[in-house]
Amino acid sequence: xxxxxxxxxxxxxxxxxxxxxxxxxxxxxxxxxxxxxxxxxxxxxxxxxxxxxxxxxxxxxxxxxxxxxxxxxxxxxxxxxxxxxxxxxxxxxxxxxxxxxxxxxxxxxxxxxxxxxxxxxxxxxxxxxxxxxxxxxxxxxxxxxxxxxxxxxxxxxxxxxxxxxxxxxxxxxxxxxxxxxxxxxxxxxxxxxxxxxxxxxxxxxxxxxxxxxxxxxxxxxxxxxxxxxxxxxxxxxxxxxxxxxxxxxxxxxxxxxxxxxxxxxxxxxxxxxxxxxxxxxxxxxxxxxxxxxxxxxxxxxxxxxxxxxx
Amino acid sequence: xxxxxxxxxxxxxxxxxxxxxxxxxxxxxxxxxxxxxxxxxxxxxxxxxxxxxxxxxxxxxxxxxxxxxxxxxxxxxxxxxxxxxxxxxxxxxxxxxxxxxxxxxxxxxxxxxxxxxxxxxxxxxxxxxxxxxxxxxxxxxxxxxxxxxxxxxxxxxxxxxxxxxxxxxxxxxxxxxxxxxxxxxxxxxxxxxxxxxxxxxxxxxxxxxxxxxxxxxxxxxxxxx
Numbered sequence: 001x002x003x004x005x006x007x008x009x010x011x012x013x014x015x016x017x018x019x020x021x022x023x024x025x026x027x028x029x030x031x032x033x034x035x036x037x038x039x040x041x042x043x044x045x046x047x048x049x050x051x052x053x054x055x056x057x058x059x060x061x062x063x064x065x066x067x068x069x070x071x072x073x074x075x076x077x078x079x080x081x082x083x084x085x086x087x088x089x090x091x092x093x094x095x096x097x098x099x100x101x102x103x104x105x106x107x108x109x110x111x112x113x114x115x116x117x118x119x120x121x122x123x124x125x126x127x128x129x130x131x132x133x134x135x136x137x138x139x140x141x142x143x144x145x146x147x148x149x150x151x152x153x154x155x156x157x158x159x160x161x162x163x164x165x166x167x168x169x170x171x172x173x174x175x176x177x178x179x180x181x182x183x184x185x186x187x188x189x190x191x192x193x194x195x196x197x198x199x200x201x202x203x204x205x206x207x208x209x210x211x212x213x214x215x216x217x218x219x220x221x222x223x224x225x226x227x228x229x230x231x232x233x234x235x236x237x238x239x240x241x242x243x244x245x246x247x248x249x250x251x252x253x254x255x256x257x258x259x260x261x262x263x264x265x266x267x268x269x270x271x272x273x274x275x276x277x278x279x280x281x282x283x284x285x286x287x288x289x290x291x292x293x294x295x296x297x298x299x300x301x302x303x304x305x306x307x308x309x310x
Numbered sequence: 311x312x313x314x315x316x317x318x319x320x321x322x323x324x325x326x327x328x329x330x331x332x333x334x335x336x337x338x339x340x341x342x343x344x345x346x347x348x349x350x351x352x353x354x355x356x357x358x359x360x361x362x363x364x365x366x367x368x369x370x371x372x373x374x375x376x377x378x379x380x381x382x383x384x385x386x387x388x389x390x391x392x393x394x395x396x397x398x399x400x401x402x403x404x405x406x407x408x409x410x411x412x413x414x415x416x417x418x419x420x421x422x423x424x425x426x427x428x429x430x431x432x433x434x435x436x437x438x439x440x441x442x443x444x445x446x447x448x449x450x451x452x453x454x455x456x457x458x459x460x461x462x463x464x465x466x467x468x469x470x471x472x473x474x475x476x477x478x479x480x481x482x483x484x485x486x487x488x489x490x491x492x493x494x495x496x497x498x499x500x501x502x503x504x505x506x507x508x509x510x511x512x513x514x515x516x517x518x519x520x521x522x523x524x525x526x527x528x529x530x531x532x533x534x535x
Contacts, residue, residue, distance in 0.1 A: 004418055007415055007416075213399065213401065214401050216399070217399055217401065217412070217413075217460075218412075218416045219385075219388070220359065220361075220388060220393050221388065221389070221393075221412075221413040221416055221417065221460070221464070222385040222386065222387075222388035222389035222416070222417050222464075223385060223416035223417065224382075224385045225381075225385075227416060227418075228416075
């Protein structure tokens with residue numbers, strides 16, 4: 001077992017040394033492809049963050065005034081309860097409202113963490129108890145926008161209502177940009193990924209062609225196909241892995257620079273939500289590593305199989 | 311050890327390499343396969359190690375029909391068959407020792423076994439002391455001895471030699487034949503394709519003669535005609 005492992009590693013390393021130029025080209029191509037794939041995914045995520053509060057068909061958000069810091073807790077609790085009762089009574093009276101949900105302090109905090117990920121100063125202020133709670137209103141499908149505006153105007157004047165947001169215009173713009181950017185970068189990354197697989201495939205094919213005599217001898221003395229194939233597959237897998245590692249490093253760097261840049265933007269620029277949280281970044285990096293290794297192993301596996309028919 | 315039953319092999323639609331060939335080879339026999347170029351000698355050897363498959367007939371090696379043998383079991387079959395080629399097929403970037411060890415390494419023999427068996431087989435073929443040389447530092451005869459050593463190091467039941475003396479001068483060719491004869495006397499069945507009349511006549515072993523893919527003569531202690 002140890003002898004086989006030593007053989008596989010020796011052969012893989014030897015093949016790398018013999019094919020340095022092609023190997024480097026394959027690694028760079030796969031790194032660029034995976035980087036673009038990662039960036040696409042980040043951009044999509046940024047846009048998704050922007051529209052998080054509008055998920056599930058929410059068209060209108062009614063923000064409730066935050067607690068008065070100078071009043072006692074009992075007074076604030078009573079004020080909130082009164083405001084909610086008035087707002088719910090008004091919403092219940094509208095025939096075109098399908099349903100609404102109350103987004104309490106915890107729910108609002110979750111939204112704020114996403115929307116203001118790139119604006120830590122404002123986020124800190126909100127998390128100190130200033131975060132406004134809200135109602136997310138889902139109208140019946142096909143409701144006229146004029147009716148929604150009339151309802152909003154009526155709500156605006158109610159006690160405890162701080163502000164009202166409409167989804168329609170905002171979602172429309174964000175979706176158009178998201179679809180445009182997402183579609184073209186996704187196509188580009190898929191094309192580059194295919195190019196990377198083909199380049200890895202070609203690298204392995206060249207390596208095998210150079211060693212066809214050796215492979216013939218191996219076959220004739222009784223080596224199994226897998227024994228012959230594994231060093232080549234490992235070579236492809238390492239190429240994919242190194243490319244993916246490069247892509248992850250570049251992605252991390254770009255995301256760090258972006259996050260640092262967003263923090264300097266004006267608070268009302270609306271871009272704070274486009275910062276990618278570290279959990280998402282980590283999960284995408286793992287995915288990129290898996291895709292890189294799989295693409296390398298599959299490309300080289302196919303190339304290797306073509307020379308084994310002896 | 312080997313049995314062919316009505317074996318026919320075509321290349322493409324019109325080229326018949328072997329037609330309705332049948333013969334038996336017993337364990338420990340030494341058989342020459344003679345005939346002009348294109349008579350089907352090499353094809354018969356290729357059928358015996360499953361490099362090719364016949365369109366009709368059966369090929370038995372050690373009692374097993376290998377024609378329909380699953381691909382996954384072919385490596386095991388080949389571990390029992392050594393191959394010697396006219397052009398040696400040595401790996402030029404490996405030393406003599408590494409070329410022979412390679413045949414053991416790829417079937418998973420442990421290093422300590424390789425270190426023990428390679429020098430022994432080098433001694434058998436008369437190349438002791440030349441372990442560290444590369445093929446280009448050896449004469450044609452010495453390269454063929456390395457090829458024989460590689461074919462024999464795993465102690466195969468059968469050794470197939472395709473024109474092993476074809477590239478060698480007569481004196482060197484005789485040395486290789488003495489080596490193959492010695493391996494045969496150890497118990498290995500040897501099938502050798504050749505059209506070297508002098509060698510066949512001097513050794514007086516069984517001769518199977520082919521002409522355009524057909525076996526036209528099968529003679530014990532035969533000569534080249």
